[in-house]
Amino acid sequence: MSMWEYANPKxxxxxxxxxxxxxxxxxxxxxxxxxxxGFFFTxxxxxxxxxxxxxxxxxxxxxxxxxxxxMMLVASLIWVVRRHHVSALAARAAxxxxxxxxxxxxxxxxxxxxxxxxxxxxxxxxxxxxxxxxLFYLGYIALWEAIEDPDTAADxxxxxxxxxxxxxxxxRYAVLFWNQGLHQGATLSLDKxxxxxxxxxxxxxxxxxxxxxLFIALVLMRTRTEIRARRIRALxxxxxxx
Amino acid sequence: MIALLLRDLRLAVRxxxxxxxxxAFFLIVVVLVPFGVGPQTELLSRIAPGILWVASLLAAxxxxxxxxxxxxxxxxxxxxxxxxxxxxxxxxxxALAHWITTGLPLTLAAPALGFLLSLAPEAYAYLxxxxxxxxxxxxxxxTFGAALTIGLRRGGLLLSLLVLPLYVPTLIFGAExxxxxxxxxxxxxxxxxxxxxxxxxxxxxxxxxxAVLRINLR
Numbered sequence: 336m337s338m339w340e341y342a343n344p345k346x347x348x349x350x351x352x353x354x355x356x357x358x359x360x361x362x363x364x365x366x367x368x369x370x371x372x373g374f375f376f377t378x379x380x381x382x383x384x385x386x387x388x389x390x391x392x393x394x395x396x397x398x399x400x401x402x403x404x405x406m407m408l409v410a411s412l413i414w415v416v417r418r419h420h421v422s423a424l425a426a427r428a429a430x431x432x433x434x435x436x437x438x439x440x441x442x443x444x445x446x447x448x449x450x451x452x453x454x455x456x457x458x459x460x461x462x463x464x465x466x467x468x469x470l471f472y473l474g475y476i477a478l479w480e481a482i483e484d485p486d487t488a489a490d491x492x493x494x495x496x497x498x499x500x501x502x503x504x505x506x507r508y509a510v511l512f513w514n515q516g517l518h519q520g521a522t523l524s525l526d527k528x529x530x531x532x533x534x535x536x537x538x539x540x541x542x543x544x545x546x547x548x549l550f551i552a553l554v555l556m557r558t559r560t561e562i563r564a565r566r567i568r569a570l571x572x573x574x575x576x577x
Numbered sequence: 578m579i580a581l582l583l584r585d586l587r588l589a590v591r592x593x594x595x596x597x598x599x600x601a602f603f604l605i606v607v608v609l610v611p612f613g614v615g616p617q618t619e620l621l622s623r624i625a626p627g628i629l630w631v632a633s634l635l636a637a638x639x640x641x642x643x644x645x646x647x648x649x650x651x652x653x654x655x656x657x658x659x660x661x662x663x664x665x666x667x668x669x670x671x672a673l674a675h676w677i678t679t680g681l682p683l684t685l686a687a688p689a690l691g692f693l694l695s696l697a698p699e700a701y702a703y704l705x706x707x708x709x710x711x712x713x714x715x716x717x718x719x720t721f722g723a724a725l726t727i728g729l730r731r732g733g734l735l736l737s738l739l740v741l742p743l744y745v746p747t748l749i750f751g752a753e754x755x756x757x758x759x760x761x762x763x764x765x766x767x768x769x770x771x772x773x774x775x776x777x778x779x780x781x782x783x784x785x786x787x788a789v790l791r792i793n794l795r
Contacts, residue, residue, distance in 0.1 A: 463745075467742045467745055470738070470741075470742040471742055473738060474735075474738045474739040474742065477735055477738055477739075478725065478726075478735065478739065481726075481729050481732070481735055482728070482729065487728070487792055487793070487795070490792040491725055491789060491792055491793070494725070494785050494788055494789050494792075495725060495739065497785070498721065498743070498782075498785055502742070
């Protein structure tokens with residue numbers, strides 16, 4: 336019994352069915368608790384006023400936008416090395432979720448930037464690299480859609496994902512590489528000195544947990560859909576041959 | 578490898594190879610910009626580095642689908658795959674041939690077009706150097722994109738969606754180097770970063786390109 340047995344499509348469908356509602360439920364609880372706590376029960380920042388509260392949407396979604404690509408990279412590597420179809424389908428399923436997280440991060444960043452920086456958009460390294468990450472997601476999805484043979488599509492998108500991960504990592508560390516940009520440094524580091532104060536920190540942690548769980552739940556659900564779609568296609572192909 | 582390079586060069590130069598097309602496209606784009614933004618000299622000279630870089634990028638993009646398309650259709654790519662030459666070497670030679678037929682002419686033509694856009698006189702040397710260092714990266718990245726979209730019937734639009742984001746760093750550092758040269762600042766940092774991108778893409782992307790080609794020929 337190894338962990339790879341869970342990648343068998345039938346087993347995957349089996350264990351995700353009971354797990355899925357729990358993940359969704361936990362994600363919902365975390366998001367509601369974190370957002371309500373963050374929006375209504377934290378003090379205003381003395382310089383930023385109440386705009387600081389957008390952090391509860393912006394930081395977790397930006398975090399997940401990058402982590403979604405990393406997850407796609409891991410899934411693609413598993414597909415390339417071990418040829419588990421579920422893994423390739425999970426990478427495919429994660430891409431649209433990643434796009435939405437990237438859009439939320441870009442949008443909330445713009446909404447926050449307007450009162451704080453005086454502009455919705457600036458050609459700052461962090462912002463630009465995120466925009467490029469967004470374009471990469473689009474290209475990745477478009478490549479999946481364009482190729483008919485599912486195995487070829489999985490292989491080619493896996494290679495594209497590996498090449499694109501250079502950019503995902505770049506946008507993760509853009510703040511550290513170029514410090515002349517508008518975007519501030521890390522808010523969440525293990526180094527206590529740099530960190531934001533505890534009042535904002537705990538609800539933010541809950542929000543991040545909520546976003547991670549939401550991502551897992553959405554990817555599991557979309558992967559189940561992809562597996563079903565593939566089964567339908569197999570059945571149709573068999574019916575046509577008979 | 579050399580034979581493959583020479584074959585590709587000969588094919589590109591002879592009739593139907595579209596050798597001059599990229600260059601003509603470059604010229605047209607650069608000529609269109611003054612019509613669009615108006616002919617004020619000081620405005621043109623300020624945006625000239627960016628325009629020249631964007632135009633050369635588009636010209637390189639335009640010729641990408643020719644890298645593998647013809648070879649894929651007539652089956653010579655399959656022959657290449659079965660030859661003793663490793664696919665990685667073939668991919669690199671393809672990129673090199675693309676650079677010699679588009680990147681190098683673009684580089685040589687750019688100063689003349691800089692004249693049209695009244696580029697600052699100090700910037701000409703840096704324009705030449707930055708294009709010389711940067712266009713090989715454009716060819717190599719483009720070869721990877723062309724290999725990805727090889728089997729698709731309407732791969733052109735997808736190719737640009739895949740390749741253009743990858744071109745962004747080269748564009749940023751290239752235009753930055755020329756702009757710094759025009760302002761009398763030291764452009765070495767941007768040039769070195771760009772040289773790093775070129776070296777990195779030539780070191781890594783042939784493997785990705787070869788892997789993609791093998792998948793597509795399966």
